[in-house]
Amino acid sequence: MEHDFDVVIAGGGLNGPALGLALADAGLQVAVVDAAPARARAADAFDGRAYALALASVRLLMGIGLWPALADSAQPIRKVVATQARSTGEAGHFGLFFDSAEIEEGVLGQMLEDRFLYRALLEAMQSRLTHIPETQVTGQAADPGGVTARLSDGRSLRARLLVGADGRRSGVAERAGIARTGWDYGQTALVAALDQQIPHEGTAHQVFLPTGPLAVLPLRGDRSSIVWSLTRRQxxxxxALSDADFLDVLAPHIGNITGRIGLAGPRFSYPLNLTLAQDYTAERVALIGDAAHGVHPIAGQGLNLGLRDVAALAECVVEAARLGEDIGFATTLDRYQGWRRFDSTALALGMDSVNRLFSNDNPLLRAARDLGMGAVNAVPALRRRFMRQAAGLTTQPMPRLLAGRPL
Structure with a gap:
């Protein structure tokens, strides 16, 4: 039976295009169906949205040919400091201090603004695959010979594999009968970009407050991106505060890190929850990114988890194609699911546990947390293990793209 494409990807955010480019470079015919137009995310204006890319994720972007154009826009993460503080802003006596000089791979990762990454993906899609903007996959039907994706513009596309990269409320997953599990954190993340008085020198800070974690992440030019998790009411x-009043509330928590602060872009907020697909695959269907696992933003691992999916699924599909196998067949998809589901679930639940452990002001737990962080900080081998894990270098087996090797 004829197919319009080898792979149709529903979702044009970040993970979907990255997967599409990896597959297209290996010779597959790929379409990315993108609900949004070539949107304002690719505009020149700075809005402060940014990602902490682990070193392994940077290697993937190198592997699909994007990093040379992005490197000058990125801010290397050279150090990470994690401390806990009371609601009064008083810091704990212990903390975790990670320095990239202690690992041979170099920097721990890179901070990159959304506008630069999305623009690079958008431009690459125009010449390397079929990009279908302002359209959604609204229906799908799988059979032994392939899958038919019905689009909101009335078209139908026939493919061997349909990939859901369409977010936490994935229509692809729902139509495939994939159930989800998860819970609400009762927290909301406030996101903003700041100008700061004290040079950050490439240091990322994670401050654990009783209401939830507050990340201060370095951007180029002594600006920082903050992700502040608070209870819904707070x-x-x-x-709702004015910009000036917002800064007055924030400053006591990070003033020792940033000095005087000012807003460098708009403020955003979004509710926090955990949602995990119970399966990453179904007949002729695979899920990646938030469609498979929507996690707490602590440690900034959401996009990195998605790019691990991209690397693993690309490798499974390309290997099957080179062997002459059906890339949408169960054996190919089972290998992908076995590779990714345990790792993603373990990391998601680990972040959930850290958030619950630190999002309180219990004096006994606070003392135990201080001692635990102090103990990790005192053991160089354990500290390096944490750093390599944060850099995405401990995944086993390591997909080729994450290891810096071609597909």
Missing amino acids: ARAIA
Whole structure:
């Protein structure tokens, strides 16, 4: 039976295009169906949205040919400092201090603004695969010979494999009968970009407050991106403040890190929850990114988890194609699911546990947390293990793209 494409990807955010480019470079015919137009995310204006890319994720972007154009826009993460503080802003006595000089691979990762990454993906899609903007996959039907994806513009596309990269409320997953599990954190993340007085020198800070974690992540030019997790009630109250009052509330928590601060872009907020697909595959269907696992933003691992999916699925599909196998057949998809589901679930639940452990002001737990962080910090081998894990270098087996090797 004839197919329009080898792979149709529903979702044009970040993970979908990255997978599409990896597959297209290996000779497959790929279409990315993107609900949004070539949107304002690719505009020149700075809005502060940014990602902490682990070193392994940077290697993937190198492997699909994007990093040379992005490197000058990125801010290397050279150090990570994690401390806990009381609601008064008083810091704990212990903390975790990670320095990239302790590992041979170099920097721990890179901070990159959304506008630069999305623009690079958008431009690459125009010449390397079929990009279908302002359209959604609204229906799908799988059979032994392939899968038919019905689009909102009335078209139908026939493919060997349909990939859901369409977010936490994935229509692809729902139509495939894939159930989800998860829970609400009762927290909201406030996101903003700041100008700061004290040079950050490439240091990322994670401050654990009783209401939730507060990340201060370095951007180029002594700016920082903050992700502040608060209870819903507190977040609503703080989000409603004027810009000046917002800064007055934030400053006591990070003033020792940043010095004087000012807003460098708009403020955003979004509710926090955990949602995990119970399966990553179904007949002729595979899920990646938030469609497979929507996680807490602590440690900034959401996009990195998605890019691990991209690397693993690309490798499974390309190997099957080179062997002359059906890339949408169960054996190919089972290998992908076996590779990714345990790792993703373990990391998601680990972040969930850290958030619950630190999002309180219990004096006994606070003392135990201080001692635990102090103990890790005192053992160089354990500290390096944590750093390599944060850099995405401990995944086993390591997909070729994440290891810096071609497909």
